[in-house]
Amino acid sequence: MTEDDRPIGRVTRCSTRGFVGAVRLPEPEWPVFGTYCQAEAQQGRSQVIGLIYDLSIEDDELARQLAASESLSPEQLADSQVNRQVPVEYRALAIGYRNDESFVQSLPPQPPLTLAPVHRLSLADVRKFTERLEFLKLILAVPEIPVDDLLAAALQAAAAARPESERRTYLVAAAAECARLVGRDLTRLESVVRSLRPQH
Amino acid sequence: MSLNLPQILGQLEKMGAALAEQQAALRRLQPAASKALEHAASLSPQDLSAQVARAGDRYRGARPTDEPLLTAAAAPALESGLVVSGADGSQIYPDRHAPALYYVIQVGGLAMETGSGRPPHTRTHPQIFYLPEDLHDQQGYPVGNAMINGRRDAEEMKALAEWSQAHTGRPFVALLDNGLLLWFALQVREQNQKDVDRILQAYLGHLDSLQTSGGCVAGFIDRPRSADVLALAHLSTLPPDAVNDQSLRANPFRSLTDRALFDDLLGPGQRSACFIDSSPLNRDFETKGHQVRFFYLKTNARGTIARVEVPAWVAQDPARLGRVHAAILDQCRATGGFPYVLVRAHELAVVTNQDRQQLEGLIQQRLVDSHVAGRASQKATTKRWTRSRRKHQL
Numbered sequence: 374m375t376e377d378d379r380p381i382g383r384v385t386r387c388s389t390r391g392f393v394g395a396v397r398l399p400e401p402e403w404p405v406f407g408t409y410c411q412a413e414a415q416q417g418r419s420q421v422i423g424l425i426y427d428l429s430i431e432d433d434e435l436a437r438q439l440a441a442s443e444s445l446s447p448e449q450l451a452d453s454q455v456n457r458q459v460p461v462e463y464r465a466l467a468i469g470y471r472n473d474e475s476f477v478q479s480l481p482p483q484p485p486l487t488l489a490p491v492h493r494l495s496l497a498d499v500r501k502f503t504e505r506l507e508f509l510k511l512i513l514a515v516p517e518i519p520v521d522d523l524l525a526a527a528l529q530a531a532a533a534a535r536p537e538s539e540r541r542t543y544l545v546a547a548a549a550e551c552a553r554l555v556g557r558d559l560t561r562l563e564s565v566v567r568s569l570r571p572q573h
Numbered sequence: 574m575s576l577n578l579p580q581i582l583g584q585l586e587k588m589g590a591a592l593a594e595q596q597a598a599l600r601r602l603q604p605a606a607s608k609a610l611e612h613a614a615s616l617s618p619q620d621l622s623a624q625v626a627r628a629g630d631r632y633r634g635a636r637p638t639d640e641p642l643l644t645a646a647a648a649p650a651l652e653s654g655l656v657v658s659g660a661d662g663s664q665i666y667p668d669r670h671a672p673a674l675y676y677v678i679q680v681g682g683l684a685m686e687t688g689s690g691r692p693p694h695t696r697t698h699p700q701i702f703y704l705p706e707d708l709h710d711q712q713g714y715p716v717g718n719a720m721i722n723g724r725r726d727a728e729e730m731k732a733l734a735e736w737s738q739a740h741t742g743r744p745f746v747a748l749l750d751n752g753l754l755l756w757f758a759l760q761v762r763e764q765n766q767k768d769v770d771r772i773l774q775a776y777l778g779h780l781d782s783l784q785t786s787g788g789c790v791a792g793f794i795d796r797p798r799s800a801d802v803l804a805l806a807h808l809s810t811l812p813p814d815a816v817n818d819q820s821l822r823a824n825p826f827r828s829l830t831d832r833a834l835f836d837d838l839l840g841p842g843q844r845s846a847c848f849i850d851s852s853p854l855n856r857d858f859e860t861k862g863h864q865v866r867f868f869y870l871k872t873n874a875r876g877t878i879a880r881v882e883v884p885a886w887v888a889q890d891p892a893r894l895g896r897v898h899a900a901i902l903d904q905c906r907a908t909g910g911f912p913y914v915l916v917r918a919h920e921l922a923v924v925t926n927q928d929r930q931q932l933e934g935l936i937q938q939r940l941v942d943s944h945v946a947g948r949a950s951q952k953a954t955t956k957r958w959t960r961s962r963r964k965h966q967l
Contacts, residue, residue: 435908435916444906448685449913451692456683457920 380490382463384412387484390515391466392423394491395431397458403428407526409494409502410465412485419472421481422494422502423465424512426523431460465491466515466523468508478507496534503531503543506550513554521561524551525568544569595828603833606803606826610834613809614642624808627816634804635848638866638888642805644846645839648902649895651687652744657900658684658736659748659914662725663922665929666718667708670953672937675703676716678725681921682732683914684740687903693914697921698732710765720768723757727776730790734779737788745788746900750915753792753865753882754854777861784862784886789893793901795911797869797880802831802848831869832878839871839878844898847888862886870901877910 381404382396392412396403404410404425411420439445439453470481485491494502502508512524528547532540551565613621618637625636660682667676678700685693702708710716733747755776762769783790803826811820835845847866849855855865866888870879881901887893904912933949940947949957 435920438909439907442907442909446687446903446907447690448687448693449907451690452683452685452695452917455692456695457917 380492381408381410382461382491384485384487384489384491385462387412387487389467389480389482389484391464392421392485392491393462393464395460395462396491397460403461404463404493407523407530409499409527409530410491411471411494411498412465412491413489414470414481414483414485416486419470419481419483421467421485422469422471422476423491424468424508424523424527425463425465426518427464429462431462433460466512466518468511469502471502476502476505478502478505478511480511499531499534503528503534506547509547509550509554521565521568524565528569599829599833602826602829603837606806606829606834607837609806609810609826610642610802610838613806616809621809624811624813624816625805627813628808628821630853631818632804632808632821633801633851634808635801635867636851637805638847638849640846642846643838645843646898647840648842648844648899651899651903652896653688655687655744655746655896655900656684656736656740657687657746657748657904657912657914658682658733658740659750659912659918660729660732660736661750661915661918661922662729663919663924664721664725665924665932666721667715668953670950672933672940672947672949673703674708675701675936676708676721677701677924677932678721678728679922679924680725680728680732681918681923682729682736683917683921684736685914687900693917695917695921696732698728700728711767712764717761719757719760720765720772723755723761723769723772726751726755726757727772727779730776730779730783733790734782734786737783737786737790740788741786743787744896745786746897747783747788747790748901748904748912748915749790749792750919751792752794752867752880753790753863753884754850754852754858756854758857759852759854773857777858777863780861780863780884784884789887789897789900790884791887791897791901792882793912793915794880794882795877797832797878798830799880800827800830801850801867802834802845802869803827803829805848806834831880835869835871835878836876839869841871841874841876842902843871844881845869847883847894849885850882858884870898872902872905872910875910877905879910 381398382394384392385395386393406425406428408425410423410425412423414421436453439449467481469476469478509524512527513520528544532543535543548566548569552562555562555565618639621637625632660680662678662680664679665677667674679697681697683693683695708716710720729749733749737745737747755773758769758773780790804824807824807826808816808821839845845868847868850865850867858865864885865882866885867880867882870881871877872879881897883894883897887897901912904914907913908916937947
């Protein structure tokens with residue numbers, strides 16, 4: 374099993390708008406904000422494509438005990454920060470689904486099942502899914518999430534999945550689509566376009 | 574149907590009152606027990622040993638060593654460069670209702686270099702057993718849980734021996750979340766002499782490795798229920814010509830534990846004298862040079878008393894004994910009286926119900942791939958149907 378194939382947790386709660394996943398992994402293997410992921414739905418007939426927009430660390434009694442202790446040794450601190458499988462919960466916004474090999478950029482017909490494994494989308498699938506930009510509408514339509522930051526993280530991740538020679542062209546096209554979608558709000562548009570500048 | 578809590582509430586009230594009464598009775602007994610221990614301590618070592626010899630094989634209490642019985646020793650300073658390791662094991666027992674017959678043993682462990690500032694090395698080692706010879710004992714019966722516990726204990730000791738060998742030449746303490754004696758052997762030895770001996774010899778071989786690599790090993794027992802030292806205190810009060818089965822059984826301190834005795838005697842961080850465990854199982858250990866001894870330790874200022882078991886080669890070597898004492902106290906500081914490496918070893922080893930369900934799903938998938946029929950029994954399936962029903966809260 375390669376690192377890409379390994380599940381990054383399982384679904385604990387879900388709706389057609391998105392799902393919550395939980396995992397116990399050491400810190401280097403946590404998913405990051407803006408990660409594209411997928412979870413099985415409809416008894417394996419489809420995969421819901423999600424975009425991770427929130428990560429939180431669940432309550433951990435040992436960590437609480439150690440935090441309150443005045444006698445924590447440097448080795449114990451390093452153990453907790455590097456080795457321990459911290460319970461992480463993340464929320465993913467549904468931005469599409471996959472039927473067989475084709476991607477659809479709209480809300481899925483059914484949410485994933487509870488305890489369905491969640492996997493990172495492979496780089497090839499990120500490239501394929503993000504060829505079209507209709508999913509940006511789904512991100513922009515959600516209240517109470519950091520939409521602008523998520524938009525930027527999602528598009529930067531999509532650009533990074535492409536060969537370096539294609540990244541700039543992709544981001545320019547994405548910025549044009551953002552301008553079309555949020556054009557009436559110039560302040561917001563400026564912030565989104567600024568965050569889409571190619572990263573070096 | 575879940576536990577009917579409203580119906581049990583009335584019984585809980587009676588239970589609370591009865592436990593309070595028992596506690597009060599135990600507190601009344603304690604001064605007499607402490608006095609009996611002081612009496613035992615006032616006897617010459619020769620007289621006390623003679624009394625233990627009079628009691629013979631029927632005696633199931635502590636045997637004294639050459640340390641004074643009322644010893645309350647402080648720990649030496651922690652050595653620099655000390656490596657402390659812990660191991661713990663977990664298992665999935667065979668279940669005839671599962672899709673396939675198998676069992677799993679998983680051992681987790683870590684080794685922490687004190688003063689290094691580096692994260693400890695951690696390791697988790699799962700093993701699945703599914704062959705007919707794994708699943709049946711020497712008489713052809715399905716392997717019992719006690720035997721699996723014995724195999725798990727031997728794997729834990731193996732993990733500690735490997736850590737010790739990897740740190741040969743450095744001060745090293747290995748901790749186990751249990752006593753050192755393999756109690757499963759007493760449970761199943763009569764029916765499975767060969768199997769038990771094989772596991773016992775492997776376990777003793779790992780103790781050999783620990784000793785020869787220069788390490789120390791200790792079994793840590795939290796909240797011990799043993800009353801071995803109280804039995805010794807009672808024995809010391811018997812007239813020499815009245816030591817018999819009846820008088821040994823008429824121990825007035827049977828309802829107390831040694832913990833209560835040493836709570837008064839020990840200050841925070843102090844250990845008691847070492848004693849010898851008189852279990853018949855200890856003879857096998859003694860024959861191989863690993864006679865099990867124990868002491869009590871007050872691990873913190875709140876008065877938590879633990880029982881620590883060590884081989885005689887640790888107990889009789891002041892440097893090794895002090896190393897174990899100091900290491901355990903250091904390990905207990907951040908975790909309120911239980912060694913940190915054992916907390917983490919448990920976390921690394923534990924197999925949860927969810928893990929088990931996932932494993933069974935994978936096994937079922939492999940069976941399908943191999944065109945083998947394998948599904949949970951109808952009983953297990955119906956239990957799963959009702960398991961997730963919501964329970965009413967009080």
